Amino acid sequence: MNAESTAQRNTKQRSAVSAVLNDTEGFNSAQDLHAILRERGERVGLTTVYRTLQGLADAGEIDVMRPPGGEHLYRRCSQGHHHHLVCRSCGTAVEVEGPAVESWADRVAAQHGFVDVSHTMEIFGTCPECATKR
Amino acid sequence: MNAESTAQRNTKQRSAVSAVLNDTEGFNSAQDLHAILRERGERVGLTTVYRTLQGLADAGEIDVMRPPGGEHLYRRCSQGHHHHLVCRSCGTAVEVEGPAVESWADRVAAQHGFVDVSHTMEIFGTCPECATKR
């Protein structure tokens, strides 16, 4: 048994996925990223995109969001723990930090005796641009 | 066209689904609820279960959770806005309130000019029982 099973090998595909995540701004679904790679002429299988994204997510290098609608969305984000304020219309995402929220979640969990605590939070709304447009 | 299309009719199926939600404690998937109805001898189609749950969720009578894993989980909850502290192992769910979180979310969204704001939050952890067991 070894906890250090970081037997990750460097492959072109992995770099390609990572590169696309660098170039794209908002959240993208796995299928979107796959399509972008295709357009770029990169030969990457859909399966690999999923696997790579999972790996990156596990490594904490990208953020995953599960919006109501069923698709997983991925995005390269700044390091550290933070949450997202997402526009329902255009998908623009703003990174926000809420130390108060973190501590509140931990505190509440501790009060109930829960350990090994994590949490998820997303804020949805309509951004100024989309609000004026409609 | 009428915005007041709350033309809900009372049917046995709807009562049955609601009854099961009353009897069950934790979160249940639509398929679980359907199975329970079957065991009870109620004749309810899977489609109807989904539709009924959606309706109840829209009406705010039940809560929906989308845990990482893909299934929608439903639960009858106390009225009003609140969040859940869920055990990863046994699924026990505690309702928690966090006025601070609500106001924080609203404030942050407002700062960025977002309107029509909503948010989702789930706290995951291991409950005392499961923690001592392992």
Add this chain to the structure above:
DNA sequence: GCGCTTTTGACAATCATTATCATTGTCGGC
């Protein structure tokens, strides 16, 4: 009771994600 309208439910369709497995590419040692 009657008729209109909603609801139901069996089944098919959808669609993102995961599993499969033979082939290919990397890495580390020689």
Add this chain to the structure above:
DNA sequence: GCCGACAATGATAATGATTGTCAAAAGCGC
């Protein structure tokens, strides 16, 4: 630089929850 073991890849099939469809079967108002 070359080789062999082993992880990574990727085309395809499988999975499985959710949604769509539409004829038949209840509700509700009168």
